[in-house]
Amino acid sequence: MAVADGAEEHLRRRGLRSLDPGLALSVLEQAVGGTDALVVVADVEWERFAGAFTSGRPSPLLEDLPEVAAALTGVPGNRVEDGADPSLLDKLAGVSAVERSQAVLDLVRSHTAAVLGFRDLKSVEAAKAFRELGFDSLTAVELRNGLNADTGMRLPTTLVFDYPTPQLLAEHVHDTLFGATEVEPEAAVLADLDRLASAISRVSPENDVRGLVETRLRSILSELGGVAEGDPKSAVSQQLDAATDDEIFDFINQELGRS
Known part of the structure; x- marks a missing residue:
């Protein structure tokens, strides 16, 4: 049964090793013929099994077993x-x-x-x-x-x-x-930029997220190179950003003394 559909590997990774069929049948015969109401026969790798079984919460079912206590011994972290x-x-x-x-x-x-x-x-x-x-x-x-x-x-x-x-x-x-x-803040920022550049390089050019990334980066650059609102250069820059093509050409002609 355990060999079917990869179940043996599934159980092994969880710390339950498969039993030799002859030995397993012999033990089963003894268990059935005995007087114990509950019998469990298993070849358990306790460190792996107990660790996974108790990873989310303690287990009253297992905590009194010496093997489990030994497997979980240690000061976490x-x-x-x-x-x-x-x-x-x-x-x-x-x-x-x-x-x-x-x-x-x-x-x-x-x-x-x-x-x-x-x-x-x-x-x-x-x-x-x-x-x-x-x-x-x-x-x-x-x-x-x-x-x-x-x-x-x-x-x-x-x-x-x-x-x-x-x-x-x-x-x-x-x-x-x-x-x-x-x-140091400077070093941390540069390290983050390196990681960001690496992450962006892995995004396909056809991926729509690149547009969102570009918009966010432009916003960050604007904040980084931000100039006081009263700065004339800043005001001109804002006007040009909002201007139409015709308005931009008119501005250039005026600046160059053309009509």
Whole structure:
């Protein structure tokens, strides 16, 4: 039954390994012939199963099992001493605060893409909620395990609920590993512009959203280069923006002394 329609792989990813048919039938025979009212026979990978099963809420059904308690042991969100990958920490320790933040965000996005089966991190929007990206309890545990392995942290299985977007999760990971860093506003703005330019480059020229992006950018540029309302140049600029073609030509002729 488990082999049909990929069910075996589905259960394995959730921590339930398939049983050898001969052994399973033997145990079933013993269970049926016994006096226990309720019997469960399963080969469980408790760290994976318990983590996914309790990711959204505690489980009174499982909490008294020693294996579950052992699987869930750890202080969520803390860094494990001497447990992080030295190459990761060494690499990020030598870069600027902005580059370090971006590297951690890329790490989170890469693991997110991997557990969701996306081709690369470009498919993962930093500000999009994990729930909207398609996360469930299983993928939350897989993301947690991957980040724990790379960072040496003990992130909780509830991480996608506690930090609901890749951006927020990356900020938590960064601050836990390196401490909260005050990023210079100028550097932060330039980093955001780089990310924006990268995102725009991936939008198809035929996509209508490009028009909306252009309008928004023009508005931002207007605010950035805004001149006091009393400035004559500003007034002329506003008049030209609202003028018709004929009015613009008349203005040019007047300025050049032509009639």
